[in-house]
Amino acid sequence: MIVTVTANTTLDYTLFVPKFEMNRTMRATGTTYSMGGKPTDASWILGEIGIPSLALGFAAGHSGARAKAMLEARGVTTDFIEVGGETRINVVIISEDNKGHSTITTSSLEIEEQHINALREKFLAALDGASCVILGGTLPRMMRPEFYTEFVALGRERGLPVIFDADEPNLSAGLKSRPTYIKPNRDELSRLTGQPVQSVDDAYRAGRDIFERTGTCPIITLGGDGALAVLPNRAYRIPPLAVEAVSPAGAGDAVLAGLAASIERGQPVEEGLRLGIAAATAVCLMPGTADCRRADVERFLPQVELLPYPG
Numbered sequence: 001m002i003v004t005v006t007a008n009t010t011l012d013y014t015l016f017v018p019k020f021e022m023n024r025t026m027r028a029t030g031t032t033y034s035m036g037g038k039p040t041d042a043s044w045i046l047g048e049i050g051i052p053s054l055a056l057g058f059a060a061g062h063s064g065a066r067a068k069a070m071l072e073a074r075g076v077t078t079d080f081i082e083v084g085g086e087t088r089i090n091v092v093i094i095s096e097d098n099k100g101h102s103t104i105t106t107s108s109l110e111i112e113e114q115h116i117n118a119l120r121e122k123f124l125a126a127l128d129g130a131s132c133v134i135l136g137g138t139l140p141r142m143m144r145p146e147f148y149t150e151f152v153a154l155g156r157e158r159g160l161p162v163i164f165d166a167d168e169p170n171l172s173a174g175l176k177s178r179p180t181y182i183k184p185n186r187d188e189l190s191r192l193t194g195q196p197v198q199s200v201d202d203a204y205r206a207g208r209d210i211f212e213r214t215g216t217c218p219i220i221t222l223g224g225d226g227a228l229a230v231l232p233n234r235a236y237r238i239p240p241l242a243v244e245a246v247s248p249a250g251a252g253d254a255v256l257a258g259l260a261a262s263i264e265r266g267q268p269v270e271e272g273l274r275l276g277i278a279a280a281t282a283v284c285l286m287p288g289t290a291d292c293r294r295a296d297v298e299r300f301l302p303q304v305e306l307l308p309y310p311g
């Protein structure tokens with residue numbers, strides 16, 4: 001079983017407006033609720049493509065119940081710890097004139113020490129039947145980045161592959177425990193290394209350096225420029241598929257899902273990268289964060305190319 005852990009569970013509320021303008025009333029041309037929060041996004045995507053997973057983490061209130069129901073509707077098993085406050089509702093605004101998208105995040109879950117202890121217990125119990133773990137995302141206000149140092153280590157100590165996706169300062173904290181994969185996008189990689197990442201070659205050099213230092217394989221996504229996978233003795237550039245993106249939000253989380261799927265099925269990582277990028281492309285077609293259709297994933301799968309890099 002694939003186990004996903006989301007401390008900061010989220011629903012995304014996406015609003016499409018013809019043109020985003022300050023000090024104006026704007027009429028949304030479309031609205032949609034979907035999942036948010038990277039590991040739950042990956043569970044939701046895995047559910048759509050027919051692969052079961054167990055979603056752990058913290059949830060609260062009406063939005064928590066709604067996130068749970070949305071996951072279960074896709075066959076995901078959920079076992080969240082009920083905490084105080086509310087599962088977050090983040091707002092994604094897509095301006096149709098230039099296809100720009102902006103996100104406003106919130107912080108509304110209230111976590112106490114006892115909740116973290118309860119999550120640790122559930123996580124350890126779940127590891128017994130796990131094929132791999134997906135961890136990541138932001139943390140509720142009262143939680144420290146060291147949460148990721150500990151939870152990545154718990155998975156690795158059991159000999160399980162850990163797929164970890166977070167921005168700084170959480171990324172550095174989790175990386176200390178040497179996850180199997182990290183999946184930074186361009187900005188996250190820049191913030192991690194303190195260097196600008198513009199070209200594919202910048203990404204390759206930064207990714208290879210991370211691998212040499214930690215043994216962790218960076219799967220770097222570059223939005224509309226595709227992706228670069230840095231593996232122990234090889235690397236691949238993965239060109240983007242030509243699609244008219246409606247909303248790319250959550251596309252990166254499809255890559256987490258693809259990697260986990262290949263581990264669960266005992267396939268080489270190359271299969272996981274293909275499935276991940278096919279699912280990421282399918283996510284771009286849907287208005288909701290991390291939403292995709294299985295038929296699109298299957299249609300894109302044979303189109304994904306892994307090109308050895310650097311040539």
Ligand SMILES: Nc1ncnc2c1ncn2[C@@H]1O[C@H](COP(=O)(O)OP(=O)(O)OP(=O)(O)O)[C@@H](O)[C@H]1O
Nearest residue numbers: 185221222223224226227245249250251252253280
């Ligand atoms: N405009 C686009 N056209 C084609 N493919 C895209 C586009 N945007 C994203 N993708 C695909 O989705 C993958 C992941 O996207 P991206 O780098 O935006 O992830 P991300 O920033 O982690 O996203 P998120 O954090 O919202 O999940 C890319 O590697 C690419 O294959």
Ligand SMILES: [Mg+2]
Nearest residue numbers: 165185252253
């Ligand atoms: Mg991402």
